[in-house]
Structure formats: structure tokens, C-alpha cells
Amino acid sequence: MELEIIKNSIHEIRGLKVILDFELAKMYQVETKRLKESVRRNSRRFPVDFMFELTQEEWTNLRSQIATSSWGGKRYPPFAFTEQGIAMLSSVLNSEVAIDVNISIMRAFVMMRQWAMNHQELSEKLTALEQQYGQKFKDIEC
Numbered sequence: 417m418e419l420e421i422i423k424n425s426i427h428e429i430r431g432l433k434v435i436l437d438f439e440l441a442k443m444y445q446v447e448t449k450r451l452k453e454s455v456r457r458n459s460r461r462f463p464v465d466f467m468f469e470l471t472q473e474e475w476t477n478l479r480s481q482i483a484t485s486s487w488g489g490k491r492y493p494p495f496a497f498t499e500q501g502i503a504m505l506s507s508v509l510n511s512e513v514a515i516d517v518n519i520s521i522m523r524a525f526v527m528m529r530q531w532a533m534n535h536q537e538l539s540e541k542l543t544a545l546e547q548q549y550g551q552k553f554k555d556i557e558c
Contacts, residue, residue: 422524427496429474433525434496436470443517444509452495454508461508466501469493499525 425439437455441448455462470478475493497505499522506518546552 419520419524419527422521423528426524426528427478429470429478429496430468432496432498433528434498435502435521437495437497440497440502440505440517443521444505444511444514446509448494451505451509455495455505458508461504462501465498466504467495467497469495 422435422443425435425443426433427436428434437451438448441451444451455467470493472493502518502521506514
């Protein structure tokens with residue numbers, strides 16, 4: 417699975433990086449309804465820090481921020497899965513596609529964490545240089 421597709425599916429909601437159920441269903445090549453059924457049948461595997469349902473307000477806000485034409489009309493707000501919840505999905509959706517997709521998603525999360533750490537290190541070094549030289553340097557666009 418292409419990492420760019422996964423990266424574009426990761427949203428920040430409630431301060432957490434998540435992927436929505438219908439985006440995961442598309443990646444896993446299953447119907448969203450089937451994914452949700454599997455999760456509900458195994459609800460004990462999905463505590464609130466692994467998966468939560470968006471509030472109507474969160475769902476409306478997210479749809480207004482992102483092009484929603486491909487999402488269609490959803491009757492219920494989607495489930496949002498954290499990295500741990502996505503890892504748990506591999507034990508619930510036991511198919512070759514699910515295994516391959518989960519590996520790709522885990523790699524994307526690791527890559528994003530590494531990028532964020534590198535970005536933080538560079539920011540700290542720039543701040544130290546600004547303090548050392550007593551001047552503000554021009555912000556660098558990433």
C-alpha cells in the first residue's frame with residue numbers, strides 16, 4: 417500500500433492521530449459495515465484509547481475541513497482508530513490484505529513519528545542558535 421495514501425488518511429482528532437473506519441475499510445478492501453461488525457463483535461479488544469466514535473460535531477467539523485465528495489452521505493459518525501486500534505484490527509480482520517495493509521500503516525506511523533522527532537530537533541537547534549546570536553532567524557518553510 418502506498419504510504420502517501422495512508423499519510424493522507426491520518427487525521428488529528430482529540431489530539432490523537434487516527435484513521436477513520438471507512439478509510440480503513442477501503443484499504444482493507446471490505447465494506448465499512450463489515451469492519452464495524454467485526455469491531456463490535458470484539459469490542460473488548462478496542463478500549464477508548466484504541467478506537468472511539470466521533471461526535472456529530474467532530475464529524476461535521478472534519479467534513480468541513482476536508483474535501484468530502486468521495487465520502488458520500490454517512491448516517492452515523494465514523495469510528496476513529498488510533499495506531500494501537502489499527503494494530504488490533506489485524507487480529508480481528510484476519511486476511512492477507514489486512515496483514516499487508518496493517519504493516520504499511522504501522523510503517524507510515526513510524527515514519528511520521530521519526531519526521532516529527534527530526535523536526536523537533538531542528539527547531540530546538542534553531543532556537544539555541546537564535547539565543548546564541550541574539551537574533552531571530554527567518555522561518556524555514558517545510
